[in-house]
Amino acid sequence: MSATSIVKFEVRFVSSDIPRDDRIGQLSNWCVRFNESGLTPKLEGTDRSLGNLSFRLKPHSPAFVITASALSSKEKPVAGDFVKVVESDSTQKIVFAEGTRDPSSESMMHYEIYKRREDVGAVFHGHDQEIITHASLLGLPETQKEEPSGSVELLSEVMKILDDEDFLVMKNHGFLSLGKTMDEAGNLALRIKKAIKPRPVVAPIPPGT
Ligand SMILES: [Zn+2]
Numbered sequence: 001m002s003a004t005s006i007v008k009f010e011v012r013f014v015s016s017d018i019p020r021d022d023r024i025g026q027l028s029n030w031c032v033r034f035n036e037s038g039l040t041p042k043l044e045g046t047d048r049s050l051g052n053l054s055f056r057l058k059p060h061s062p063a064f065v066i067t068a069s070a071l072s073s074k075e076k077p078v079a080g081d082f083v084k085v086v087e088s089d090s091t092q093k094i095v096f097a098e099g100t101r102d103p104s105s106e107s108m109m110h111y112e113i114y115k116r117r118e119d120v121g122a123v124f125h126g127h128d129q130e131i132i133t134h135a136s137l138l139g140l141p142e143t144q145k146e147e148p149s150g151s152v153e154l155l156s157e158v159m160k161i162l163d164d165e166d167f168l169v170m171k172n173h174g175f176l177s178l179g180k181t182m183d184e185a186g187n188l189a190l191r192i193k194k195a196i197k198p199r200p201v202v203a204p205i206p207p208g209t
Contacts, residue, residue, distance in 0.1 A: 039126035049073035052104035062114035068101035105150035122185040
């Protein structure tokens with residue numbers, strides 16, 4: 001774990017191999033689309049994008065490929081910017097990974113989602129403020145309690161409402177968009193973002209009218 005790391009678990013590297021998979025290009029394209037559409041905005045004062053995107057490697061196994069922690073939004077991510085997570089132990093707070101960078105700070109959560117939901121092939125997490133604000137107006141399921149990012153507490157809040165939902169909001173934090181494929185997860189988030197229409201500002205009625 002590097003000194004600048006924000007991950008709240010220990011990373012144990014089982015190999016320093018950069019993940020190889022034909023679908024990594026697709027994941028990289030989705031990182032760019034999420035950055036461009038504001039779904040993964042920059043952390044204030046940095047070029048780090050706030051969010052993490054992953055896909056499941058094969059059916060019936062929770063192993064996945066995810067964006068590295070503290071990913072820059074300046075350039076299109078390359079293979080070395082992705083990490084393979086082979087196993088996660090949320091009780092001991094240890095994530096077993098393959099790659100050269102720390103896996104995203106929300107890796108434990110991605111792992112538990114893949115474990116719980118066999119139907120899910122991609123988990124995309126972003127921080128869009130408009131979606132967070134409009135969660136109840138849009139009828140989106142939302143976690144009850146705000147918990148720190150990357151924590152086991154946040155993961156258990158999400159698990160309480162995961163059921164068969166494909167889109168949910170983490171209170172005052174961000175959203176999770178799930179799909180059988182990356183295109184499903186990505187397009188679902190874009191559709192929800194589009195559904196939020198700017199509201200006209202209504203001027204207060206002056207007294208006596
Ligand atoms: Zn987040």
